[in-house]
Amino acid sequence: MATESPIMNLGTVADWAVATATFLAVVVALFKDEVAQWWRRPILAVSVSLEPPHCHKTVLRYTVQRTALTLAQAQCYYFRLWIENQGKTRATQVQVFAARLFRRAADGSFQQDVHFLPMNLRWAHAHSRGPEGGPEVYADGISPKMGKHCDLGHVIDPANRAECGESIGGVSPTSTLFALDLEFPPNTGSHLLAPGIYRLELQIAAANAQPVTKLLEITIAGSWSDDERIMFRDGIGLRVIS
Numbered sequence: 001m002a003t004e005s006p007i008m009n010l011g012t013v014a015d016w017a018v019a020t021a022t023f024l025a026v027v028v029a030l031f032k033d034e035v036a037q038w039w040r041r042p043i044l045a046v047s048v049s050l051e052p053p054h055c056h057k058t059v060l061r062y063t064v065q066r067t068a069l070t071l072a073q074a075q076c077y078y079f080r081l082w083i084e085n086q087g088k089t090r091a092t093q094v095q096v097f098a099a100r101l102f103r104r105a106a107d108g109s110f111q112q113d114v115h116f117l118p119m120n121l122r123w124a125h126a127h128s129r130g131p132e133g134g135p136e137v138y139a140d141g142i143s144p145k146m147g148k149h150c151d152l153g154h155v156i157d158p159a160n161r162a163e164c165g166e167s168i169g170g171v172s173p174t175s176t177l178f179a180l181d182l183e184f185p186p187n188t189g190s191h192l193l194a195p196g197i198y199r200l201e202l203q204i205a206a207a208n209a210q211p212v213t214k215l216l217e218i219t220i221a222g223s224w225s226d227d228e229r230i231m232f233r234d235g236i237g238l239r240v241i242s
Contacts, residue, residue, distance in 0.1 A: 042091035042142075042209040046202065047082045048216065048240060050232040054149070055079045057228045060156060064163050074160030077231060079178075079238060080124050081216075083139075083204060084147035093207035094139040096121045096150045098182060101190075104197040116190045119182040121202075124149035137183050142206075151181035152216075153193075155236065158224055168192050175222040176235065195222030199241070215242040 048054065060076035063069055085091045101116035126136035142148050155176050156164055166179055171194045180191040180200075198218045205211035219237030 041087050042085050042089050042144075042206055043087035044091060044094065044142075044204045044206060044209055044212050045084045045086050046096075046204055046212075046214050046216075046240060047084070048079075048152070048238045049082070050079075050236070050238055053080075054082055055232065055238075057226075057231070060154070060160075060164070062164055072160070072163070074164060075157040075226065077155045077228075077236070079152045079154065079236070080149040081121075081152050081202075082147050083142065083150050085142040085144055087209075088144050089208070090141050090143045091206040091209050092141045094142055094148075094209075095137055095205055097203040097205070097211075098180060098200055099203050099213075100201040102199040102201075104199075110199050113190070115188060117182075117186045117188065119184070119186075122151045122181050122183060124151045135183060152238075153178050153180045153191075153218075155179070155224075155231075166192055168194050171195070172222075174224075176220065176224050178218060178220045178236070193218065193220055195220045214240055217241050 055078065057075065057077050059073050061071065061073045064072050081096065083094065083096060097118065097120050099118050101113040102110035103113055105111050120137035122135040122137060123139050126139075139148055155178055156166060158174050158176055161167065161177060162173060166177055167173075168177060168189060171177065175195055178193040179185075180193065182191050185191055198220070200216045200218060202214045202216055203211045204214065217237070217239050221235050221237075223235050225231040225235055
């Protein structure tokens, strides 16, 4: 019975090795830029923490028509998300989009609010931009290993919220509402959340990064406290669940 020559076997292995190396060299040459770009891409992440400086008590100043146009103020809590770039390249034109809102039903399931108007959230501590003076919803950029606050929403002292134009029919005037800080407050009032448990689907994206979808759970007890510690413990709950 004939057997293959060891020299032939070695030649065959060497030929395959050369062919494989040549193929890999061609693949690297064709896709090295894409691979490098993927490796160095921005990676956007979101977190939330119920403590300063991410969330804190402050004073909201507003004008109201009484006997005359009056400058008034109200106690208010602001809640912010921390958007971080965990990648190796600066993320440009970053936006945080509130895509869908769900509310927990009596049976424990979460039902989508079909009346919620999807919209960008506002970047914190940012001045109005553009000829129309709208809020900043596209951050110029976030460098690697750096972050930026994005306004999620606020809760106004119930004693003043009606005067600030934040009311929902059927909700007690002594109860708190959570107002999402959307790009523009819709006339439908779908950004005002009554007491309950909600899940807000967020899409965080940049001009040079694919969108990242996160789910944020918001619990609104309806109670108000002037004590920041008590308010963050008993009045409002926030957590990223996925």
